[in-house]
Amino acid sequence: MTTHSSLEKQLEEKGWVLHATVGVSMEPMLHHSRSQVRIDRLTQPPKPGDVVLYRGEVGYVLHRVLKVKGDMCLIRGDNCAYTEHVPVSALLGILTAFSPDGGDMIPVTDKEYQAYVRRLFRLRPLKDGWQFCRRLPGRCIRKMKKSCIKE
16 A cells, blocks of 8 residues: 555656545445546646545545635535535645546546536535435434533
8 A cells, every 4th residue: 555655756756646545435436445546646726526636634535626716625525425625735636547446447538437427516416405304303303412401
């Protein structure tokens, strides 16, 4: 496994890095320990739909850009409910190709991948609404418990 410093060093020296993914935040596109990604050094500001790499609090994070507001990016994993605010200056690289299950690499310019990204953006409001409704009962129960404890 590539360490943090060697990953950044390789990205800086070669301009790209090939790495296995860890975690489920980008499901169903990328799979824990089975997917490979090619990350190129970021040379221009990202745009919505791009998948970018940055160093988070617990390690590297590979998530999708939802919106760019000035020098900040709103970023979220495809399988996540919460949006992160990341400065553009903190981004290390951008996904240029991936292999979901260790097979052939699929470039992000692939027509099927582009259709997947468009579909993802069109369905995002429905998914967000569903996740909100799914979490609502638990939030209400926690608030009721807090109010009962105060009384």
